[in-house]
Amino acid sequence: MKEAWKFLWQMAILAGLFWGSDWVVRATGLPMPGNVLGIVVLFLLLLTGIVKEDHISTAANFLLKHMVFFFVPVAVGLMQWGGVFYDYGWILLVAIVVGAVLPLLTVGLLGRALRCRARRREGESCNPM
Amino acid sequence: MQSYVSISTVLCILGTLLAYMAVRALYLRYKHPLLNIVALGAAAVIIVLVGFDIPYAVYEPASKIMTSFIGPATVALALPLYRYRLVLLRYALAIMGSVCAGAFVAMFSTGLMARVGGLPQEVVISIMPKSVSIPFAIEIAGMYGGIPSLAAAFVVATGTLGSLIGGWTLNLAHVADPFARGLALGTVSHAQGTAAALQEGEEQGAMAGLALILAGIITAALAPFVVWLVLRLPVLG
Numbered sequence: 001m002k003e004a005w006k007f008l009w010q011m012a013i014l015a016g017l018f019w020g021s022d023w024v025v026r027a028t029g030l031p032m033p034g035n036v037l038g039i040v041v042l043f044l045l046l047l048t049g050i051v052k053e054d055h056i057s058t059a060a061n062f063l064l065k066h067m068v069f070f071f072v073p074v075a076v077g078l079m080q081w082g083g084v085f086y087d088y089g090w091i092l093l094v095a096i097v098v099g100a101v102l103p104l105l106t107v108g109l110l111g112r113a114l115r116c117r118a119r120r121r122e123g124e125s126c127n128p129m
Numbered sequence: 130m131q132s133y134v135s136i137s138t139v140l141c142i143l144g145t146l147l148a149y150m151a152v153r154a155l156y157l158r159y160k161h162p163l164l165n166i167v168a169l170g171a172a173a174v175i176i177v178l179v180g181f182d183i184p185y186a187v188y189e190p191a192s193k194i195m196t197s198f199i200g201p202a203t204v205a206l207a208l209p210l211y212r213y214r215l216v217l218l219r220y221a222l223a224i225m226g227s228v229c230a231g232a233f234v235a236m237f238s239t240g241l242m243a244r245v246g247g248l249p250q251e252v253v254i255s256i257m258p259k260s261v262s263i264p265f266a267i268e269i270a271g272m273y274g275g276i277p278s279l280a281a282a283f284v285v286a287t288g289t290l291g292s293l294i295g296g297w298t299l300n301l302a303h304v305a306d307p308f309a310r311g312l313a314l315g316t317v318s319h320a321q322g323t324a325a326a327l328q329e330g331e332e333q334g335a336m337a338g339l340a341l342i343l344a345g346i347i348t349a350a351l352a353p354f355v356v357w358l359v360l361r362l363p364v365l366g
Contacts, residue, residue: 011201018200031349033264035203035320036342042207053208060205063198064334067324068166068292069149070199073192074321075171075289076145079178080185081282084252091246095256096283099239100291100317103260104298107231107316107340111309114223 003058010059013051017042134194141191148173156328165293166328167321203320209327209335216308216332217339224312228340231316232347233355235260240359251276254356258348259283260291262319265345273356284319291318292325311336316344 021041022034030037045051078085085092116126148170156164178188210217217224236257243253254275258266263281270280295314304310307330314322315337323341327334 014201014204018204021204022200031268032345033262035200036262036345038200038204039207039210039338039342042204043210046207046211047214053211056205057208060208063202063205064209064327067202067205067320067327069146069170070195070202071167071288071292071321071324072145072149072170072174073188073195074199074285075167076174076178076188077185077192078171078282078285078289079175081279084279084282085286088246088248088252091243091248092256092283092286095239095242095246095248096259096286096290097294098242099235099256099259100287100294101298102238103231103235103317104291104295104313105302106234107227107313108299108302108304108309110230111223111227111312112304112306114226115220115306115308118220118223 007058007062010056011063013056014042014059014063135190137187138191138194141188142195144177145170145174145191145195163293163297165289165325167324168289168293171289199320203323203338206323206334206338206341209331210338213332213335216335220308224336224339225343227309227312228316228343229347231313231340232260232344233351235317235344236348236351236355237359240355241362244359244362244364250274250360252279253359255280256283257356257359258352259287260317260319261345261348262341265349269349269352273352285321288318288321291322295322295325296329307332308336312340315340319344 018035018038021038024030025032025034025037042051042056046053119126149166152164152166152169152173156166174188178185239259240253240257243256248256251274254273255270257275258269258280261269261284263284266280266284267277269275271277291314295318296310299310299313304313310329311326311333314326314333318325319341323334323337326337
């Protein structure tokens with residue numbers, strides 16, 4: 001029972017952080033999504049030690065483990081756009097696939113190479129794989 | 130506004146949970162990268178809705194309830210970021226460099242393909258910010274003459290596609306480094322890619338979360354320049 005309350009309390013902290021950040025974004029017109037500000041705020045709270053890891057870790061780990069679930073209904077929403085995807089069919093498909101594969105390779109290969117370079121500069125060995 | 134939750138909404142949530150648990154069990158059993166939880170789970174739900182002739186409007190209230198957790202869930206990403214804070218600091222330049230390049234390539238290659246394919250200008254602009262999360266994409270599309278709700282649909286399509294083929298594409302290129310894999314998934318497929326990265330491991334998840342934030346900001350900053358570039362390029366035909 002105590003565990004359940006702890007979990008709910010931690011969920012409330014995360015939800016509160018999100019709602020607070022979302023409110024700030026709406027009120028100030030900051031050019032970023034509320035959840036992005038929320039990540040930055042919680043990161044700073046953790047860095048400064050105002051929030052400790054175990055104040056939120058039970059709920060946070062649960063949400064992170066099941067984060068994909070919340071995107072299932074988002075993807076279901078694609079069914080409303082069947083018409084557009086039907087009209088422009090393969091061009092959209094090509095544009096989206098090429099526009100995903102190229103940057104995936106860019107970031108993957110460049111990220112790996114740049115990290116290796118940084119490691120070598122500090123005298124570590126690095127196998128670029 | 131309805132002040133109660135209707136039975137159909139409860140059924141839609143239970144059905145989505147059931148689809149999620151079934152696909153997740155399959156994924157945990159076989160661990161195949163094409164057993165994508167979001168794509169297969171959503172496909173199962175869509176098949177049931179279409180099969181029983183249920184319009185999307187019936188599913189929508191349930192979707193709103195479930196997706197309201199995305200905010201708090203993404204805020205939780207601060208935890209892996211915090212655990213990997215030393216990695217962030219040490220490789221700050223590598224992270225910035227690769228995410229900047231990736232955000233540019235994502236926008237430019239998509240816009241170019243869409244233009245060469247002869248799509249109407251407002252569709253070309255709407256598809257360009259497809260790799261960043263919906264609030265960013267809606268802003269960017271609206272600012273430069275795109276259609277915000279269409280932009281949101283492309284974001285979801287890219288997220289689903291990226292989480293479906295992202296890991297596999299990186300395997301083909303022999304990128305095994307969890308750091309680079311996470312950055313790539315977060316840059317290309319925002320929160321959906323981050324969720325997929327978290328399934329691979331905590332370092333991948335932390336890097337994807339960071340890339341998702343950076344890519345959103347960088348894409349917004351680069352957008353006026355890249356949109357201009359794509360619309361002015363001489364395209365044959």
